[in-house]
Amino acid sequence: MLKKQIGQASGNGDTELPSRRGRPPGDPEVKRAELLKAATSVIAQEGYASASLRKVAQRAGYTTGAVTYYFANKEELILALIESRFDRYDAMIDDIQADTAIEGLFERWLRLTTGDPEFWPVMSELLAHARHDPKLAAVYKQRYARFRDVYTSILAAGQARGTVRDDIPADLLADQLSAMGDGWALLFPLEPERFTPSRVKELVAAAIALIAPVPGTPR
Structure with missing residues (x-):
């Protein structure tokens, strides 16, 4: 909860790192590939600086917590x-x-x-x-x-x-x-x-x- 409050206060979506509560359901390799594809799309369309974990999660249709399970940070x-x-x-x-x-x-x-x-x-x-x-x-x-x-x-x-x-x-x-x-x-x-x-x-x-x-x- 504290990490979430810090992230909201700073306005930086990448600071909000929910605790990992176990592996999200589904094939891990498929999910990683989907997240990498989403990151590719965000960077291609909006640039590197705009590619926050939150935007990548939204593009892939996942929660930010699901992203941080596979990738600890940007x-x-x-x-x-x-x-x-x-x-x-x-x-x-x-x-x-x-x-x-x-x-x-x-x-x-x-x-x-x-x-x-x-x-x-x-x-x-x-x-x-x-x-x-x-x-x-x-x-x-x-x-x-x-x-x-x-x-x-x-x-x-x-x-x-x-x-x-x-x-x-x-x-x-x-x-x-x-x-x-x-x-x-x-x-x-x-x-x-x-x-x-x-x-x-x-x-x-x-x-x-x-x-x-x-x-x-x-x-």
């Missing part, structure tokens, strides 16, 4: 959310890694970031906040590093086959392509009409042309 919720976003990256990487085809990786990546209208707005919102949140920044650096490492290995394999230019180290090409893709993804929420399926194919083809072997360059 920081814990946001960390779980960003991990779940990168899990989707990892699943994409696992699907394409054995193929070592840079075209396939680029196409999958663009489909992932432009196919879900809430995916990249949330990723970019949290990335901006990570500048002032060491824990969130650590998750971004660790999980994004794996994506770049796989990118590098795929490009190195292409260099060995002669399908990717080898006058620039594979890790530098990986950084360049990652930055290019991130730039497209940042623009997509602002100009979705530009990223039609045909244009996405043209963007992929242009990126592949940039990393193609330079004619006359000795191997």
Whole structure:
């Protein structure tokens, strides 16, 4: 009761943390997924600062107490959310890694970031906040590093086959392509009409042309 009074007095919905009275009914994994989906929706539509536990609970149709059973506070919720976003990256990487085809990786990546209208707005919102949140920044650096490492290995394999230019180290090409893709993804929420399926194919083809072997360059 005291915690509730403090929360009401401060006007901060995140301060109100009802005591946990046992696990809410239902499948825990399903409930966690629903809460993460609700958090994604709130952040995409209203921004990170507005994503209080109370708003997430309302969006999911749960009580704030149900949210705090799974996530003790907003920081814990946001960390779980960003991990779940990168899990989707990892699943994409696992699907394409054995193929070592840079075209396939680029196409999958663009489909992932432009196919879900809430995916990249949330990723970019949290990335901006990570500048002032060491824990969130650590998750971004660790999980994004794996994506770049796989990118590098795929490009190195292409260099060995002669399908990717080898006058620039594979890790530098990986950084360049990652930055290019991130730039497209940042623009997509602002100009979705530009990223039609045909244009996405043209963007992929242009990126592949940039990393193609330079004619006359000795191997």
